[in-house]
Amino acid sequence: MPTEVIMPKVDMDMASGTIMAWHAEAGQMVDAGDPLFDIETDKAAMEVEAPASGILHHLAPEGTKIAIGEPVAWLYAEGEEVGAPPSAAPAAEEVPAAPAPKEEAAPEPAHAAAIPAAEGLRATPRARGLAREGGIDLAAVAGTGPRGRIQAGDVAALLKASAAPAQGGALSITRAKGGTGTPVILLHGFASDAASWAPLEPALRHRPLIRIDLPGHGGSPTLPIPDFAALAALIRRTFTELDLARAHLVGHSLGGALALALADTRPRNIESLTLIAPAGLGPEIDGAALTGITRATRLESLAPWLRRLVHDETIVTDGYARAVMTARADPGLRAAQAGMAEALFPDGVQAFDLRAALARLQAPTRILWGRRDRIIPWRHALEAKGAVALHLFENIGHLPQIEAPEEIGKLLAAHL
Amino acid sequence: MAGNPQMLDANTPYAVRSYSPEALIEALRKMYLIRRFEEGAEDSYMRGLIHGTMHLSIGQEASAVGSCMALSDNDKITSTHRGHGHCVAKGADLGKMFAEFFGKETGYCRGRGGSMHIADVEKGNLGANGIVGGGLPIAVGAALSAKRLGTGAVTVCFFGDGANNEGAFHEALNMAAVWKLPVVFVCENNKYGMSTSTERSTAVKNVAERAAAYAMPGETVDGNDFSAVTEAVDAAVARARAGEGPSLIENVTYRWRGHSKSDRNRYRTKEEIAEWQAKDPIARMGRMLIDHGILTETDLPKIEEEVAETVAEAIAFAKESPDPKIAEATRDVYTPATARGAAA
Amino acid sequence: MNAENTPEVRTLSYAEAIREAMDIALAEDERVVLMGEDIGVYGGAFQVTGDLVEKYGETRVMDTPISELGGAGVAVGAALTGLRPIFEFQFSDFATLAMEQIVNQAAKLRYMLGGAVSVPVVMRFPAGSGTGAAAQHSQSLEAWLGHVPGLKVVQPSTPEDAKGLLLAALDDPDPVMIFEHKLLYKMQGPVPEGRYHTPIGKAAIRRVGSDLSIVATSIMAQKAIAAADELGKSGVEAEVIDLRTVRPMDRETVLASVRKTGRLLCVYEGVKTLGVGAEVSAMVAESDAFDFLDAPIVRLGGADAPIPYNPELEKAVVPQVPDIVEAAAALAQGRT
Structure with a gap:
């Protein structure tokens, strides 16, 4: 008889909780005490451990709100036959967090949520067939279709990407030589890449540096990113594959938002968090600049937008702009980023909100922001609670690590 | 078996004047066959050998047989849900009829039709029909074919008093008259459309009066009098064959049994039924043949015996016949390609 | 115009093509008769029979009274006994008056009689909306009849097929119902x-494409062809399949196309609910072609409403070219 995994009551007046993320997949063996899933209640977010050892099945989908005491998954002994869930499928009250469907999509939330996660992945028959043939786990595919449906193109893109040389999994990971102690993971911002950390790196060389290129950026393949949750899940998987007991996270802009989301779901692995002009703390963002940068095909159309990123525009020299344009020469990369901008920042608005996560942070956290940031208003930093250190810089724009690398470097080195 | 027929005169019934003793005896035999067939069917039903329901025409045998006297195998009939009598009258094989009743592959419809759809195309019976009034336009179509193709065939269209209030009746009679087609509409008025009497359902006293609306002759006759039926229908068939167009004959008769096996007989009295049973068309036919020296009293039991044997053999044949194959349940929905040459 | 040595191909209207088919049949086969209301000197409600009565006389081109049930039944009875009648309804809506004979008699006689007979009747139904004739003269009832085993139901969409399907219907031993769209x-x-046949039960690929399959009637x-041409301008290549026959449906052509494109859009004028597109969709969903689907199947059909009179409303309740373009683009781009 399989062991039931239930939505635990962790709060006095808690009636239900939402599954935020699973740490294991259907069919995976877990040991008792392993972190199994993250939940969020009205008041708190926490990690729930596996109540027993076994093979995980019938997972309630991420994003599902489930009443306390109701099963969210079942653990089976090895060799035990897995049929239908032993009791009724988790009764979901709602399905939040789905990307806003077009108006004609009239989903049946209760029904959709009632499907066990193992079968709950939305994928077309053709996509499923391609994944089977290609030996791809559909859970690793980000669907670009309505409601995150995985379509053949999504699988094909992943197959293409995995066929291309890419080390350490789907995303490009580069490491700086040398350094000891807890490694520092660097997450760059939208329309940038790992190379953007170069000015800051001299100050951080004493630690192992691990740079992650976001999908569709730098050396990473183009992956379909329907929404922020999919991107965060990708980063979470990449982080899991790095298999680090502890790490410092440094993220800039969109990378800051991803670092925050990662810290929220992997609190025990994060030693510290440094957010530089992070996204996710308010709706405003300069959509025109994002569109301008992603659309630019020539130096002349790119440079004016690059200058908007910084306060002292003279640092955007022709040489710098040309280097950026060269890095952006691939139309596929530009198209991928344009698609990502549309998904993450539709109509020039940040479509994701991490303020709740910011409030829950356990790791020591610093926020660094330039008071002349024209891309994301620095006042978003004021969302931080007292335990978060706030460093505001005069006469600095959206790129403190480039505009004032020594000053920023000194500050970081003191803590890392 | 006949003695010396009596001399024919003006008082001699039409049938005796017009048909040979052999033909008349055969007609009587058919009437017995119909009755024993239906009694046998009823018995088989009660023994659970028959699926579904059935509509018995016991008491109406003179109408069925008398109306077909002037027809050859080239001529057509269309029939009704109460059609066993028409089928036997047109010369059907009882074994194949019982086999159809029993749902067997050897039945007239290979077990696909049952009681309500028995047809015998070879003998010109285009089929019983489960829809009240369904056969009327089809009969007109058959008459149209006969006229266009010059086959000389006449179609006798049987229908009940219930059908005379269907739109199809009026449309069919009108077209047959407009186009002067060789068709004889024979209404078997047995007084009730299921439970509703003609008095309650039909504005005219006699269905035959409706012929006037379609400018054709209409005649109401005693449908339990074999000779009267024959006289009226024969004249109509002759008229049709001569190209003078359709006629409407109303045979007033009575069904002894209920509408179908589900009938609880709440709409008529035992007295009424008994009154009509006293007018038994078979007894009257037998009496007529005896009175005119065509048969003797002792001949009748012999005929009955012979008929009983035929019915018993037919039932035995049906019982022993194979059921259709389940795998062939959808056969004969469409004409197979191999048969198309013949059909085309 | 025909420099090459090919059979003569002229341009005719859809109505002329049907008339030509009937003319050929009347001339070649004495058994063929036309029946219907006002098909004689009037020439038919839509002038399809035209002047055929002058050529063949009233015994071959027969005006019937306004008696759809009786008329259809006479045609059934005549077909049963050796004639080859073509029965014209003035409007397909009037099939409702003759349903008894079509559904209970024509379709079932062969089966009920254990294969002893065939009913080679042809019935023609002017169908569809767009003429301002409103709810009782504009319906598309092909799915009604398509639901009945024993009938064959065709819907020609070109003059060539209108002639070829009628001639094929006449040579078919079973009842064939031809739905002709009045606007065509x-x-x-x-x-x-x-004389030539357009085979019954065979769909036509009107346009080859790779991005989605549009199955239309x-x-x-x-x-759909017009919409596909429009879509082609933006790089979406739609394959257009003209179903031509609703029963029996050309399963293989549809499935092969869906296996190729992975996307299916059904477009039909009849009411969407329980209509022809539902059958096409189910056929695909039940088949191995399901494995090739890369998006949910989409149906564009008539609204769940009678056909209204007002011309704008009338257009709104049946799919129009821009509707098809929009639905096809969304489907091809993975937005549905």
Whole structure:
């Protein structure tokens, strides 16, 4: 008889909780005490451990709100036959967090949520067939279709990407030589890449540096990113594959938002968090600049937008702009980023909100922001609670690590 | 078996004047066959050998047989849900009829039709029909074919008093008259459309009066009098064959049994039924043949015996016949390609 | 215009093509008779029979009284006994008056009689909306009849097929119901001379494409072609399949296309609910072609409402070219 995994009551007046993320997949063996899933209640977010050892099945989908005491998954002994869930499928009250469907999509939330996660992945028959043939786990595919449906193109893109040389999994990971102690993971911002950390790196060389290129950026393949949750899940998987007991996270802009989301779901692995002009703390963002940068095909159309990123525009020299344009020469990369901008920042608005996560942070956290940031208003930093250190810089724009690398470097080195 | 027929005169019934003793005896035999067939069917039903329901025409045998006297195998009939009598009258094989009743592959419809759809195309019976009034336009179509193709065939269209209030009746009679087609509409008025009497359902006293609306002759006759039926229908068939167009004959008769096996007989009295049973068309036919020296009293039991044997053999044949194959349940929905040459 | 030595192909209207088919049949086969209301000197409600009565006389081109049930039944009885009647309804809506004979008699006689007979009757139904004739003269009831085993139901969308399907229907031993779209009667198109068949049960691929399959019937096949040409401008290549026969449906052509494109859009004028597109969709969903689907199947059909009179409303309740373009683009781009 399989062991039931239930939505635990962790709060006095808690009636239900939402599954935020699973740490294991259907069919995976877990040991008792392993972190199994993250939940969020009205008041708190926490990690729930596996109540027993076994093979995980019938997972309630991420994003599902489930009443306390109701099963969210079942653990089976090895060799035990897995049929239908032993009791009724988790009764979901709602399905939040789905990307806003077009108006004609009239989903049946209760029904959709009632499907066990193992079968709950939305994928077309053709996509499923391609994944089977290609030996791809559909859970690793980000669907670009309505409601995150995985379509053949999504699988094909992943197959293409995995066929291309890419080390350490789907995303490009580069490491700086040398350094000891807890490694520092660097997450760059939208329309940038790992190379953007170069000015800051001299100050951080004493630690192992691990740079992650976001999908569709730098050396990473183009992956379909329907929404922020999919991107965060990708980063979470990449982080899991790095298999680090502890790490410092440094993220800039969109990378800051991803670092925050990662810290929220992997609190025990994060030693510290440094957010530089992070996204996710308010709706405003300069959509025109994002569109301008992603659309630019020539130096002349790119440079004016690059200058908007910084306060002292003279640092955007022709040489710098040309280097950026060269890095952006691939139309596929530009198209991928344009698609990502549309998904993450539709109509020039940040479509994701991490303020709740910011409030829950356990790791020591610093926020660094330039008071002349024209891309994301620095006042978003004021969302931080007292335990978060706030460093505001005069006469600095959206790129403190480039505009004032020594000053920023000194500050970081003191803590890392 | 006949003695010396009596001399024919003006008082001699039409049938005796017009048909040979052999033909008349055969007609009587058919009437017995119909009755024993239906009694046998009823018995088989009660023994659970028959699926579904059935509509018995016991008491109406003179109408069925008398109306077909002037027809050859080239001529057509269309029939009704109460059609066993028409089928036997047109010369059907009882074994194949019982086999159809029993749902067997050897039945007239290979077990696909049952009681309500028995047809015998070879003998010109285009089929019983489960829809009240369904056969009327089809009969007109058959008459149209006969006229266009010059086959000389006449179609006798049987229908009940219930059908005379269907739109199809009026449309069919009108077209047959407009186009002067060789068709004889024979209404078997047995007084009730299921439970509703003609008095309650039909504005005219006699269905035959409706012929006037379609400018054709209409005649109401005693449908339990074999000779009267024959006289009226024969004249109509002759008229049709001569190209003078359709006629409407109303045979007033009575069904002894209920509408179908589900009938609880709440709409008529035992007295009424008994009154009509006293007018038994078979007894009257037998009496007529005896009175005119065509048969003797002792001949009748012999005929009955012979008929009983035929019915018993037919039932035995049906019982022993194979059921259709389940795998062939959808056969004969469409004409197979191999048969198309013949059909085309 | 025909420099090459090919059979003569002229341009005829859809109505002329049907008339030519009937003319050929009447001339070649004495058993063929036309029956219907006002098909004689009047020439038919839509002038399809035209002047055939002058050529063949009233015994071959028969005006019936306004008696759809009786008329259809006479045609059934005549077909049963050796004639080859073509029965014209003035409007397909009037099939409702003759349903008894079509559904209970024509369709079932062969089966009920254990295969002893065939009913080679042809019935023609002017169908569809767009003429301002409102709810009782504009319906598309092909799915009604398509639901009945024993009938064959075709919907020609070109003059060539209108002639070829009628001649094929006449040579078919079973009842064939032909739904002709009234708005197509004036459509011009190439029509081969003489006798030929458009096979019943065979769909036509009107346009080859790789991005999605549009399976359409009757006038919607023409609209789908127009929509596909429009889509082609933006790089979406739609394959357009003109179903031509609703029963029996050309399963193989549809499935092969869906296996290729992975996307299916059904377009039909009849009411969407429980309509032809539902059958096409189910056929695909039940088949191995399901494995090739890369998006949910989409149906564009008539609204769940009677056909309204107001011209704008009338257009709104059946799919139009822009509707098809929009639905096809969304489907091809993975937005549905």
